[in-house]
Amino acid sequence: MIRKLTHGGNVVLAGFAAMILFMATLVYMCTRQRIDMSTDRYYEQELAFQSQINAAANTQQYAAQFSVRTEPGVVILQLPASLSGEIENANAVFYCKSDSRLDQQVSLQPNAGGEYRISTEKWSGKGKAFVAKIKFNSGGKSFYQELPVTIQ
Numbered sequence: 496m497i498r499k500l501t502h503g504g505n506v507v508l509a510g511f512a513a514m515i516l517f518m519a520t521l522v523y524m525c526t527r528q529r530i531d532m533s534t535d536r537y538y539e540q541e542l543a544f545q546s547q548i549n550a551a552a553n554t555q556q557y558a559a560q561f562s563v564r565t566e567p568g569v570v571i572l573q574l575p576a577s578l579s580g581e582i583e584n585a586n587a588v589f590y591c592k593s594d595s596r597l598d599q600q601v602s603l604q605p606n607a608g609g610e611y612r613i614s615t616e617k618w619s620g621k622g623k624a625f626v627a628k629i630k631f632n633s634g635g636k637s638f639y640q641e642l643p644v645t646i647q
Contacts, residue, residue, distance in 0.1 A: 529594070531593075531594060531595040546637065547630075547639055549637065550630065550636075550637035550638050550639035551639045551640070553636045553637060553638050553639075554638045554639055554640050557575045557577075557578065557638070558640070560573070560574070560575035560576075560609075561573065561574060561575070561629070561640045561642060562642070563627050563642040563643075563644045565615075565644060565645065565646060565647045566647065567647050568614060568615055568616045568647070569612055569613065569614060569615060570589070570612075570613045570615055570627070570644060570646065571610060571611070571612050571613075572587060572603075572610070572611040572613065572627065572629065572642075573609055573610055573611075574603075574606075574609040574610075574611070574629070574631075575609060576607065576608060576609040578609075578631075578633040578634070578638065579605065579606050579607065579608070579609035579633075580605055580606070580607045580609075581605060581633050581634060582603065582604075582605050582606075582631045582632065582633045583631065583632045583633065584630075584631060584632050585602065585603035585604075585605075585629075585630070585631030585632075586600055586601060586602050586603060586629075586630060586631070587600070587601045587603060587611075587613070587627055587628065587629045587630075588600045588601075588627075588628040588630075589601070589618075589625045589626075589627055589628075589644070589646075590625060590626045590627075590628055591620055591623055591624070591625050592624065592626070593623065593624075594620070594623075596619075597618070597619050597620035597623060597625075599618055601613050603629075603631065615646050615647075618646060620646060621646055621647065622645065622646065622647070623645070623646060624643065624644075624645050625643075625644050625645070625646055626641050626642070626643055626644070627641065627642045627643075627644050628640075628641050629641075629642070
């Protein structure tokens with residue numbers, strides 16, 4: 496009986512069935528994987544990308560004065576004091592590469608010292624890596640800076 500089951504054709508057939516089962520499992524796992532785009536308005540933002548490049552170029556002379564650090568429950572952004580006192584349309588987007596549902600956007604108000612304390616108590620994603628994308632206008636110029644941060 497066992498001799499009939501181990502016939503060469505049956506072994507090939509069993510290997511083929513195992514391969515089909517393995518491929519079906521991989522297809523199922525791929526459909527369950529979450530894939531996020533960096534933004535829902537990708538093409539809209541691509542058209543305005545040159546203005547972001549110009550803003551990043553304006554930021555280069557102040558790059559050493561931008562920083563971000565974390566404490567438990569707080570992210571502290573440090574912007575150049577010379578720019579911070581008269582900022583307009585300022586916001587910081589905390590972009591999570593692994594899950595767009597964790598992204599956070601915070602508006603920044605003018606501050607003479609340039610230090611902004613942002614509470615992260617209600618945020619999901621503690622321990623995850625984020626990119627702080629800071630964008631603002633000051634003195635008639637646009638500024639843009641990206642800084643890596645891990646939320647505690």
